[in-house]
Amino acid sequence: xxxxxxxxxxxxxxxxxxxxxxxxxxxxxxxxxxxxxxxxxxxxxxxxxxxxxxxxxxxxxxxxxxxxxxxxxxxxxxxxxxxxxxxxxxxxxxxxxxxxxxxxxxxxxxxxxxxxxxxxxxxxxxxxxxxxxxxxxxxxxxxxxxxxxxxxxxxxxxxxxxxxxxxxxxxxxxxxxxxxxxxxxxxxxxxxxxxxxxxxxxxxxxxxxxxxxxxxxxxxxxxxxxxxxxxxxxxxxxxxxxxxxxxxxxxxxxxxxxxxxxxxxxxxxxxxxxxxxxxxxxxxxxxxxxxxxxxxxxxxxxxxxxxxxxxxxxxxxxxxxxxxxxxxxxxxxxxxxxxxxxxxxxxxxxxxxxxxxxxxxxxxxxxxxxxxxxxxx
Numbered sequence: 001x002x003x004x005x006x007x008x009x010x011x012x013x014x015x016x017x018x019x020x021x022x023x024x025x026x027x028x029x030x031x032x033x034x035x036x037x038x039x040x041x042x043x044x045x046x047x048x049x050x051x052x053x054x055x056x057x058x059x060x061x062x063x064x065x066x067x068x069x070x071x072x073x074x075x076x077x078x079x080x081x082x083x084x085x086x087x088x089x090x091x092x093x094x095x096x097x098x099x100x101x102x103x104x105x106x107x108x109x110x111x112x113x114x115x116x117x118x119x120x121x122x123x124x125x126x127x128x129x130x131x132x133x134x135x136x137x138x139x140x141x142x143x144x145x146x147x148x149x150x151x152x153x154x155x156x157x158x159x160x161x162x163x164x165x166x167x168x169x170x171x172x173x174x175x176x177x178x179x180x181x182x183x184x185x186x187x188x189x190x191x192x193x194x195x196x197x198x199x200x201x202x203x204x205x206x207x208x209x210x211x212x213x214x215x216x217x218x219x220x221x222x223x224x225x226x227x228x229x230x231x232x233x234x235x236x237x238x239x240x241x242x243x244x245x246x247x248x249x250x251x252x253x254x255x256x257x258x259x260x261x262x263x264x265x266x267x268x269x270x271x272x273x274x275x276x277x278x279x280x281x282x283x284x285x286x287x288x289x290x291x292x293x294x295x296x297x298x299x300x301x302x303x304x305x306x307x308x309x310x311x312x313x314x315x316x317x318x319x320x321x322x323x324x325x326x327x328x329x330x331x332x333x334x335x336x337x338x339x340x341x342x343x344x345x346x347x348x349x350x351x352x353x354x355x356x357x358x359x360x361x362x363x364x365x366x367x368x369x370x371x372x373x374x375x376x377x
Contacts, residue, residue: 013029019301065187076369143307172287177249200213
């Protein structure tokens with residue numbers, strides 16, 4: 001019997017487990033496969049670095065800004081003016097680090113456990129059923145928190161949400177490549193396409209970088225993800241940044257992500273909360289989700305602690321998670337970004353090109369434009 005059972009040991013689940021364990025609670029952290037690397041650009045913001053000083057062990061680059069490109073390569077450059085910075089990580093290393101911090105805090109990890117159903121007693125949700133090589137297992141808890149990604153079986157079984165539709169998701173392909181590049185070591189590069197989609201080039205070292213692309217909405221069915229990935233690498237402007245014809249592939253994979261913001265009406269029920277990708281905490285414009293997932297985990301952990309103190313695990317109590325200031329801030333930010341996304345991609349990205357061109361000449365407008373993409377720490 002645990003105080004809290006968390007299904008999913010990615011950044012959201014592991015951070016939630018860390019906060020709860022540090023508060024003295026008994027936490028079961030269930031994971032299907034800790035050796036899985038999520039397809040992701042790996043951008044970690046300064047807000048997350050502040051939470052995890054252990055990140056210094058990874059010796060990653062200091063990213064002090066971003067270069068944004070419209071579909072016809074009009075560029076808008078963002079450079080931080082303070083001493084804070086972001087970084088680019090290999091998700092396998094990053095997820096391991098955060099998970100190990102949670103374990104060191106006292107959370108108990110159960111790897112190779114596939115969550116597939118809930119345990120219910122007297123009509124009350126009271127745990128999670130898993131499949132392992134050794135057979136079925138049950139982990140009982142007063143509160144269950146789902147952090148097992150957008151493909152979570154339990155999220156659907158809970159009745160809080162249904163399966164994603166094609167319009168609900170973004171399709172992404174990411175790779176870590178090794179070879180010569182001209183990206184520098186201090187900026188991430190983000191490219192908005194003429195279709196509803198984007199691509200990125202993130203430096204990871206002198207001869208290593210993360211490359212990826214993604215589509216939204218109707219572009220999911222109109223474009224082949226592998227084709228646009230390969231075409232992106234061959235574009236003349238991109239060849240200036242990554243000039244080699246054959247890069248060594250360290251790793252490559254594709255995976256869907258939530259694309260329409262937080263499912264605000266699907267965050268909680270009696271004895272249950274949804275966090276991270278499972279609940280849609282992914283930016284509708286850039287696909288960024290690490291920061292948002294971790295802070296959704298922080299909010300849910302704080303509410304879980306209060307619920308455990310009061311011995312009240314009802315939906316009425318857990319509703320405080322939805323009302324948490326950080327969750328409300330992220331939800332509001334995503335709603336704005338969702339409206340902007342439609343505007344950006346109209347007429348094959350013409351609006352975004354005009355916005356970037358004006359921003360280069362008008363500094364006040366430039367600051368407003370950058371605020372659409374980057375929020376202050």
